[in-house]
Amino acid sequence: MTTQTAALQAMTPHELTQILFQKQPLFILDVRNEGDFNDWKIEGHNVQIVNIPYFDLMEGVDAVLDKIPEGQKVLVVCAKEGSSIFVGEQLVEAGRSGVYYLQGGMKAWSEHLEPIKVGNLRDGGELYQFVRIGKGCLSYMVVSNGEAAIVDTLRMTDAYTEFANKHHVKITHTIDTHLHADHISGGKRLADQLGATYWLPEKDATEVTFSYEKLEESRDIHVGNSKITIQPIHSPGHTIGSTSFIVDDTYFLTGDILFVESIGRPDLAGLAEDWVGDLRNTLYNRYRELSDDLIVLPAHFGKYTELGEGGKVSARLGDLFANNPGLQIKDEGEFRKIVTQNLPPQPNAYQEIRQTNMGKITPSDEEQREMEIGPNRCAVHDK
Structure with missing residues (x-):
């Protein structure tokens, strides 16, 4: 033998x-x-x-x-x-x-993206979540009638173009919910490469060096002939321009404002004391006006416990109002204290990442990899 x-x-x-x-x-x-x-x-x-x-x-x-x-x-x-x-x-x-x-x-591991189907849209379209599991970043692709829009595009743009080619769709929009500080956006670069439209909140774009379309509440973004509508909602707090999206009256893309087990931090532009009131108003007032049945899809997760069935990160909005610790702080003074003091460390190289996302500096691919190494740390409770 x-x-x-x-x-x-x-x-x-x-x-x-x-x-x-x-x-x-x-x-x-x-x-x-x-x-x-x-x-x-x-x-x-x-x-x-x-x-x-x-x-x-x-x-x-x-x-x-x-x-x-x-x-x-x-x-x-x-x-x-x-x-x-x-x-x-x-x-x-x-x-x-x-x-x-x-x-x-x-x-x-830091650069791997894993696409997961979130669900179907009413016109036969589909919504996909791209999980960057090694860093906790989440981005989304809305697909409808041969067109696609990407929300919070990550630096590894080949993952999106390969997926779009496989599904025979054309990427027509790339959208950033806010000016990111934990990772380098691929949205503008991909839009320029494909001839797509790049969208960014105007209040976050005061220092950007390139052209963009302004995300505004009165401007819906349509994907596909049947007009799957991405409805923007100004939701400041993580940044002054942070914008959330309702897709197909069903899915709620909250950017870095609301996560499954935490809430966004307001300090990555050095303006925590200025923005904490906006953060509370968005979470405790604006979001309260929305349907409890919306499916929340955040731009990040902080812990592996937020990975649900098949790796999907999502939650019903009503369940988050019942269970998310960041939504249970009744006293405004206590809320202010929690989200401005004793925060986890800021993301590695976050100032350089912000500068890159403004177009002010152009680091090499290897420098960008090094800038992004480590966890995202965009949430208040990620310790």
């Missing part, structure tokens, strides 16, 4: 995403340095994770084998994949099976 030797296997970001969406068990050995690990790591419902820096494993893995379970998938993770291949091969040589390395490392 011959014994087949186990081999180290690659796991793509897509394959890892599906494991997390399906809540399958996974053990992760993260070999990055402790500081990078503590700042940002892979998390999931059935994920066990241990951080042992690569430099502690260069002489061998024997000393850590007792920390790594047998009989289940083991994924070795590093920044760019090289160190994880080295450590993974040692685990295989030590007799472990079911060992994988993350293809492209955390760099690739």
Whole structure:
């Protein structure tokens, strides 16, 4: 009888995403340095994770084998994949099976987008959510009669064009709900590339260096011949121009104002004290006037617990008014204190990201990747 030797296997970001969406068990050995690990790591419902820096494993893995379970998938993770291949091969040589390395490392994990169908629209169109699971960013594609609009387009624009080509639709609009501070928008660049219309709230665009269409409450955006309407609602608080959208009287795209388990923070432009009143008015007054049955689709999630069935991030608006901690603060003074003090750290390089999204600086692709590394930290309660 011959014994087949186990081999180290690659796991793509897509394959890892599906494991997390399906809540399958996974053990992760993260070999990055402790500081990078503590700042940002892979998390999931059935994920066990241990951080042992690569430099502690260069002489061998024997000393850590007792920390790594047998009989289940083991994924070795590093920044760019090289160190994880080295450590993974040692685990295989030590007799472990079911060992994988993350293809492209955390760099690739940060940039992966996973499209999920949210639901159908009344004219036969469809709404898709693109989950950037490694960073917690969410963007959307509204598809109707051969046309598509993208809301909060991310930097990895190839994911949208490939998806649109696969579904035989033309991207005619790209829309940013606000001037982002945690990630670089791909909206303007994609619109210019495709001849589409780029939309941005005017109050967030006072310093932008390029042309755009003004998002205004009186201007509906139509997608497809049957006019699937994206109805903008000025909803300041995260930024002064933040705008939400109601799609097809059913779906409520809230940008960075309202999340499934938290609310947006008002401090990323340095104006927390000025904007906190706007944030409260939007959440506690403007949104209260809307139907409880709207399906909230935010621009971010902060924790893996916000990933629902199949990885979708959504919630009924009425349920959020009943359960979301940020919507339960009756006292205005207490609300002001909570959303202006003791906030989580601001996103990495957020000032440079804002400058990039204004068109004031043009960092290289590699510089943009580095600027975006780490969690989004757009919510009040993301600690």
